[in-house]
Amino acid sequence: MKFLIINGPNLNMLGIREPEIYGKETLDDLMKYVKNYCDPRDIDVQFFQSNSEGAIIDAIQGALGKFDGIIINPAAYTHTSIAIPDAIRAVSMPAVEVHLSDITDREDFRKTSYTSSVCIATVKGKHFDSYLDAVEILASEVKATAAMHTEE
Numbered sequence: 001m002k003f004l005i006i007n008g009p010n011l012n013m014l015g016i017r018e019p020e021i022y023g024k025e026t027l028d029d030l031m032k033y034v035k036n037y038c039d040p041r042d043i044d045v046q047f048f049q050s051n052s053e054g055a056i057i058d059a060i061q062g063a064l065g066k067f068d069g070i071i072i073n074p075a076a077y078t079h080t081s082i083a084i085p086d087a088i089r090a091v092s093m094p095a096v097e098v099h100l101s102d103i104t105d106r107e108d109f110r111k112t113s114y115t116s117s118v119c120i121a122t123v124k125g126k127h128f129d130s131y132l133d134a135v136e137i138l139a140s141e142v143k144a145t146a147a148m149h150t151e152e
């Protein structure tokens, strides 16, 4: 099983950026944490981070045929981008939205997610563990879909 994990704008600043909200650990720490969880479970993960909406859209489009699913933290684009959910819909791949913080328990403008409607689930507020929950949800979905196809 192969998942692409996409992190959006300013997540490259983890560790420096608002540590009282996002913690003191870096994006590198996050990637190691997720990889250490996935390796023994035979889940291959690749990471992509960009501060640009277009580059994120290119990464989603590029995942078609190469990955079984996408985990995405669109960061601030969660609340503004229509093009990112359009790209997820275009590739018709299972996707899970993740957030380190609880976006429903912060400023009002963070309560709207344009991404959530195209994702099978949203995991928020669990810091790095949001990503591990997302891996589990996506793995179950991919397995269930594969089992359905072998039954046909």
Ligand code: DQA
Residues within 6 Å of the ligand: 009, 010, 011, 073, 074, 075, 076, 077, 078, 098, 099, 100, 101, 102, 103, 110
């Ligand atoms: C975030 C929440 C967003 O509102 C914010 O813009 C981010 C990070 C999170 O992971 O908690 O950049 O997606």
